[in-house]
Amino acid sequence: MAIEDDVLVLGGGLAGTTAALAAADQDVQVRLVTHKQSTLRHASGLIDVLGYTPAGDGPLVDPFDALSDLPDGHPYERVGVEAVREALSFFDDVAGEAYAGAHTGANALVPTHGGTVKPTARYPASTAAGLASDDRDTLLVGFETLPDFEAPLAAAHLEAAGVPFTARGVTLSFPGIVRDDAKVTRYAHLLDQNESVSTGAGETGAREALAAAVEAHVEDESRVGFPAILGDEHAAEVRADLADALGVDVFEVPMGPPSLPGLRLEDLLYDALEDAGVRVTSGVPVVEYETGTDGDRIDHVVVDRTGSKLPHRADQYVLATGGLVGKGVRSERERVYEPLFDCHVPHAADRYDWFVDDVFGDQPYARFGLRVDRELRPLTADDEPEFSNLRAAGAVLSGYDFAAEKSGGGVSLATGYVAGTRAGEEGGE
Amino acid sequence: MTTHTDVLVLGGGSTGCGIARDLAMRGLEVTLVERGNLTEGTTGRMHGLLHSGGRYAVSDQASARECIEENEILREIAGHCVEATGGLFVQRPEDSDDYFQEKLEGCRECGIPARVLSGREAREIEPYLADDVKRAIEVPDAAVDPFRLCVANAIDAETHGARIETHAEVIDLLRDGDDIHGVEVRHESGPGKRTHTVAGTTEEITADYVVNATGAWAGQIGNMADLEIEVRPSKGVMTIMNVRQVDTVINRCRPKGDADIIVPHETTAILGTTDEEVDDPDDYPEEQWEVDQMIDTLSELVPILSEARTIRSFWGVRPLYEPPGTGTTDPTDITREFFLLDHAERDGVSGMSTIVGGKLTTYRAMAEEIADHVCDKLGVRASCATADEPLPGSETIETLEAGMDDFGLRSPVARRSKQRLGSRASEVLDTDAANPVVCQCEGVTRAEIQDAITQSGTDLNAVRIRTRASMGNCQGGFCCQNMANELHPEYDEETVRAALDELFQERWKGERHALWGEQLSQAMLNYALHATTMNRDRDPASESGDLEYAAFDSGRQTPQRRADGGN
Numbered sequence: 004m005a006i007e008d009d010v011l012v013l014g015g016g017l018a019g020t021t022a023a024l025a026a027a028d029q030d031v032q033v034r035l036v037t038h039k040q041s042t043l044r045h046a047s048g049l050i051d052v053l054g055y056t057p058a059g060d061g062p063l064v065d066p067f068d069a070l071s072d073l074p075d076g077h078p079y080e081r082v083g084v085e086a087v088r089e090a091l092s093f094f095d096d097v098a099g100e101a102y103a104g105a106h107t108g109a110n111a112l113v114p115t116h117g118g119t120v121k122p123t124a125r126y127p128a129s130t131a132a133g134l135a136s137d138d139r140d141t142l143l144v145g146f147e148t149l150p151d152f153e154a155p156l157a158a159a160h161l162e163a164a165g166v167p168f169t170a171r172g173v174t175l176s177f178p179g180i181v182r183d184d185a186k187v188t189r190y191a192h193l194l195d196q197n198e199s200v201s202t203g204a205g206e207t208g209a210r211e212a213l214a215a216a217v218e219a220h221v222e223d224e225s226r227v228g229f230p231a232i233l234g235d236e237h238a239a240e241v242r243a244d245l246a247d248a249l250g251v252d253v254f255e256v257p258m259g260p261p262s263l264p265g266l267r268l269e270d271l272l273y274d275a276l277e278d279a280g281v282r283v284t285s286g287v288p289v290v291e292y293e294t295g296t297d298g299d300r301i302d303h304v305v306v307d308r309t310g311s312k313l314p315h316r317a318d319q320y321v322l323a324t325g326g327l328v329g330k331g332v333r334s335e336r337e338r339v340y341e342p343l344f345d346c347h348v349p350h351a352a353d354r355y356d357w358f359v360d361d362v363f364g365d366q367p368y369a370r371f372g373l374r375v376d377r378e379l380r381p382l383t384a385d386d387e388p389e390f391s392n393l394r395a396a397g398a399v400l401s402g403y404d405f406a407a408e409k410s411g412g413g414v415s416l417a418t419g420y421v422a423g424t425r426a427g428e429e430g431g432e
Numbered sequence: 433m434t435t436h437t438d439v440l441v442l443g444g445g446s447t448g449c450g451i452a453r454d455l456a457m458r459g460l461e462v463t464l465v466e467r468g469n470l471t472e473g474t475t476g477r478m479h480g481l482l483h484s485g486g487r488y489a490v491s492d493q494a495s496a497r498e499c500i501e502e503n504e505i506l507r508e509i510a511g512h513c514v515e516a517t518g519g520l521f522v523q524r525p526e527d528s529d530d531y532f533q534e535k536l537e538g539c540r541e542c543g544i545p546a547r548v549l550s551g552r553e554a555r556e557i558e559p560y561l562a563d564d565v566k567r568a569i570e571v572p573d574a575a576v577d578p579f580r581l582c583v584a585n586a587i588d589a590e591t592h593g594a595r596i597e598t599h600a601e602v603i604d605l606l607r608d609g610d611d612i613h614g615v616e617v618r619h620e621s622g623p624g625k626r627t628h629t630v631a632g633t634t635e636e637i638t639a640d641y642v643v644n645a646t647g648a649w650a651g652q653i654g655n656m657a658d659l660e661i662e663v664r665p666s667k668g669v670m671t672i673m674n675v676r677q678v679d680t681v682i683n684r685c686r687p688k689g690d691a692d693i694i695v696p697h698e699t700t701a702i703l704g705t706t707d708e709e710v711d712d713p714d715d716y717p718e719e720q721w722e723v724d725q726m727i728d729t730l731s732e733l734v735p736i737l738s739e740a741r742t743i744r745s746f747w748g749v750r751p752l753y754e755p756p757g758t759g760t761t762d763p764t765d766i767t768r769e770f771f772l773l774d775h776a777e778r779d780g781v782s783g784m785s786t787i788v789g790g791k792l793t794t795y796r797a798m799a800e801e802i803a804d805h806v807c808d809k810l811g812v813r814a815s816c817a818t819a820d821e822p823l824p825g826s827e828t829i830e831t832l833e834a835g836m837d838d839f840g841l842r843s844p845v846a847r848r849s850k851q852r853l854g855s856r857a858s859e860v861l862d863t864d865a866a867n868p869v870v871c872q873c874e875g876v877t878r879a880e881i882q883d884a885i886t887q888s889g890t891d892l893n894a895v896r897i898r899t900r901a902s903m904g905n906c907q908g909g910f911c912c913q914n915m916a917n918e919l920h921p922e923y924d925e926e927t928v929r930a931a932l933d934e935l936f937q938e939r940w941k942g943e944r945h946a947l948w949g950e951q952l953s954q955a956m957l958n959y960a961l962h963a964t965t966m967n968r969d970r971d972p973a974s975e976s977g978d979l980e981y982a983a984f985d986s987g988r989q990t991p992q993r994r995a996d997g998g999n
């Protein structure tokens with residue numbers, strides 16, 4: 004006896020959750036099985052669609068201008084431009100107020116913690132007031148105990164990048180942080196709970212204390228940026244309180260791992276899964292599969308729950324186990340492979356051909372993944388679908404370098420949306 | 433610009449730094465010039481084994497005797513650079529009994545404490561040894577940190593008045609007839625600590641005596657004055673594992689061979705090595721089979737290595753020397769002894785000697801011998817004190833322990849900081865300012881990074897070497913940026929950006945040879961963090977041309993009209 008669903012999604016990152024939500028939209032029973040934390044923990048929380056062409060031209064003002072010219076095999080080429088638009092508006096509906104950028108087809112330029120700017124298509128509401136393509140003068144605030152973000156340096160870097168405003172940075176000590184090695188979640192929690200902290204002026208709430216520390220440094224700026232630590236569950240409230248107290252707009256600058264905006268997006272997606280009636284099984288890996296008698300369809304997969312093996316059967320499967328980072332693509336000294344179904348992963352035989360010497364050169368390893376047909380079914384080396392009822396989505400796909408193109412989130416959404424929708428359609432028949 | 437000094441030392445490896453310290457302590461005025469940062473050459477690319485001499489106990493007993501003597505001295509004067517791990521010569525069933533016996537007797541003849549262990553006893557010490565290991569000989573091998581050792585020598589030389597000039601490449605020897613009286617160097621930035629993006633200058637440094645301690649590059653220096661120095665550079669690979677599978681140095685007990693030593697270092701274990709002659713010490717192939725061989729061969733001794741995660745591999749070139757006419761074909765047969773070439777005697781050109789060959793373990797003895805020689809040449813009567821005077825940082829470990837809590841650091845971080853800094857710990861860590869951890873993997877704090885920047889300027893690779901920041905599991909993906917941040921505001925944004933780019937590229941260089949498994953996943957994560965999150969691959973600040981910001985989304989939505997026509 005196996006646990007039965009119509010659609011089974013393997014992997015719960017941006018692609019898997021999108022696929023599960025899209026499948027659930029087709030009124031079928033959907034389950035998502037996922038193992039460890041997804042790549043969103045590392046990612047900035049921005050949803051890039053296409054910032055640069057594969058040839059490196061950009062930053063693109065409108066990603067859709069370039070989408071139709073992508074090479075054969077690029078995930079966007081596989082699903083088609085229209086599907087990318089649909090997937091974005093699907094995401095906009097799911098994210099609601101939490102994300103912005105849908106009001107225009109143009110990319111936004113977002114300042115990052117390195118002081119660089121990057122093009123993106125959708126950004127968290129917490130970032131909205133901070134865009135570098137907005138010409139208001141900006142004060143950046145860093146903290147002496149957070150070495151990841153050196154605000155005066157980031158401000159100077161923004162100016163070197165030619166931003167259309169004056170940027171200044173100050174470094175302060177964060178009221179209520181007593182340890183020099185406090186985790187970013189500690190800062191967020193302090194503000195979330197508005198914990199009582201002692202300052203020179205006595206005991207006050209953490210938000211008030213932070214606003215008081217910053218206030219004296221605001222000159223003519225109408226917006227103030229902080230590293231992305233402004234609360235977790237109550238982030239909007241924290242920002243609103245700071246903005247009220249300071250009388251300016253407040254925004255967050257995306258940071259490296261662990262990334263609170265990424266974690267907030269993950270929470271949002273899992274809330275949506277619950278609302279959509281998707282059954283979620285997390286913390287367990289899928290470890291094997293069985294085909295039916297014809298060998299062409301996956302009959303069921305096996306989940307390893309602390310040693311016991313549980314079969315899960317569905318009509319349709321979506322593989323969204325991520326790329327090298329999510330471990331949906333793995334490698335050994337001699338080969339690169341997809342560990343679950345052993346789907347074909349094209350790669351050079353000599354591992355010294357997996358990379359080039361320039362760290363930011365055209366890196367072959369960044370494209371490792373599965374080739375798929377236009378139905379997003381993984382293909383064998385002979386261009387045949389590996390299985391008739393398996394589709395793949397997200398970072399597990401080949402044919403693009405999301406880091407260079409700035410296309411990671413968009414590809415996960417578009418392919419997740421298409422794979423989930425098709426699986427839902429077929430799984431309901 | 434011309435400056436004069438008593439003695440000019442060329443090369444900032446262990447040999448050069450050791451000589452500079454020795455001569456400075458004898459009261460001579462010393463200048464040391466190094467083309468990169470300290471340890472840039474072979475010293476920063478070696479295995480880190482403080483030999484007990486066991487390795488040479490059969491084949492080269494003179495070297496073996498010297499090793500054990502120096503091994504004992506370094507434990508005394510440089511305790512904070514040495515981890516007394518002990519070592520085992522392990523015999524597998526297929527390895528010769530006769531050789532095992534010769535090794536044991538050789539050790540005893542050379543005064544190397546040696547004890548035989550049964551296979552079971554050996555596995556009690558090192559549980560990951562293969563089940564069928566037959567016997568082992570226990571010797572006092574140890575792990576030595578060449579970076580700390582070199583830096584400690586250099587700092588002490590400075591304390592005794594020496595000038596240590598890094599990023600100063602010798603581009604010519606000043607030769608007047610049959611006398612060498614100095615060099616011309618090109619500074620990569622101005623003299624003193626390095627600053628990125630600052631234009632270089634050249635300087636003539638004259639000296640009463642020149643010591644060529646450029647190791648594998650000694651021949652190139654010789655060429656500048658038409659002297660022939662027959663260095664035979666021989667490369668070797670080392671592969672770093674992400675965890676420390678063994679706590680003692682593990683040697684294979686057989687005549688000679690590649691891939692026969694594992695040295696534990698801090699949180700890692702390093703596998704090594706090979707021995708292959710190369711033509712050019714700056715340009716030789718780094719080959720995949722060498723890395724594969726490390727793992728395949730050494731997993732015969734420690735089987736879990738075949739499954740383990742490697743962090744990176746790196747190569748070094750041995751400065752082997754062979755007197756003219758010896759004609760050895762296999763580089764493993766070339767002696768590991770060192771040679772002092774007095775060019776006055778050898779070539780009839782006065783003013784310079786060259787020192788080549790040897791081992792890191794015996795750097796101090798080499799330095800002593802050459803310092804004696806220089807003093808002799810200059811008619812100086814002063815005796816060597818380097819065997820007795822502790823290196824800075826190695827005394828007063830107790831005060832470190834006592835001061836443990838003072839620094840407001842969590843203990844593993846504090847412990848590691850103190851191990852690195854030795855007795856300078858209180859000086860460096862005693863700060864009122866916030867002192868967060870800048871590199872999480874290695875637990876390096878801001879105060880240490882700042883201290884290293886004071887000494888190295890914007891050369892973040894030198895900061896890395898001094899502190900170990902960016903050398904852990906993440907290979908700098910998460911902390912290169914943080915290290916560069918520490919340069920600001922002392923250095924401006926453009927300089928910081930150049931320094932970061934250089935460090936990040938340098939970290940990638942070593943990582944490339946371990947690009948599979950976890951390390952490839954980590955590489956992708958690092959690439960994504962720097963290219964995707966930060967867009968550092970296409971940073972508009974570094975690209976030419978103006979970006980038209982106004983064409984992009986300004987974030988301000990046009991007020992939306994409600995469907996019912998209201999507002």
Ligand SMILES: Cc1cc2nc3c(=O)[nH]c(=O)nc-3n(C[C@H](O)[C@H](O)[C@H](O)COP(=O)(O)OP(=O)(O)OC[C@H]3O[C@@H](n4cnc5c(N)ncnc54)[C@H](O)[C@@H]3O)c2cc1C
Pocket residue numbers: 013014015016017018019036037038039040041042043045046047048049050051052287288289290323324325326328329330331343396397398399405409410411412413415956957960961964965
């Ligand atoms: C540092 C970094 C920064 C980034 N920044 C941005 C950005 O600014 N903008 C942007 O658009 N994109 C960004 N990206 C890219 C983007 O985050 C990814 O492309 C996207 O998140 C990939 O989603 P995914 O669902 O395909 O894979 P993942 O998020 O990797 O999810 C895969 C999931 O599958 C699970 N899994 C794997 N194997 C199994 C198994 N056998 N059984 C069960 N579960 C399994 C994993 O545990 C994981 O939870 C960034 C990526 C990184 C690494």
Ligand SMILES: Cc1cc2nc3c(=O)[nH]c(=O)nc-3n(C[C@H](O)[C@H](O)[C@H](O)COP(=O)(O)OP(=O)(O)OC[C@H]3O[C@@H](n4cnc5c(N)ncnc54)[C@H](O)[C@@H]3O)c2cc1C
Pocket residue numbers: 442443444445446447448465466467468469470471472473474475476477478479480481482483600601602603645646647648649653666667668669670705706747748749750751789790791792793794
């Ligand atoms: C693979 C390998 C493993 C080893 N393992 C061990 C071990 O475990 N134990 C041990 O005791 N020994 C070991 N050794 C030997 C040891 O590393 C060397 O003998 C020692 O480091 C040599 O130091 P050095 O100062 O003579 O040379 P180097 O460290 O090479 O110093 C020479 C310096 O001269 C500089 N230079 C070159 N040209 C110029 C110029 N034109 N101007 C200015 N400067 C210049 C170089 O940049 C370099 O820094 C190993 C060697 C190798 C290759």
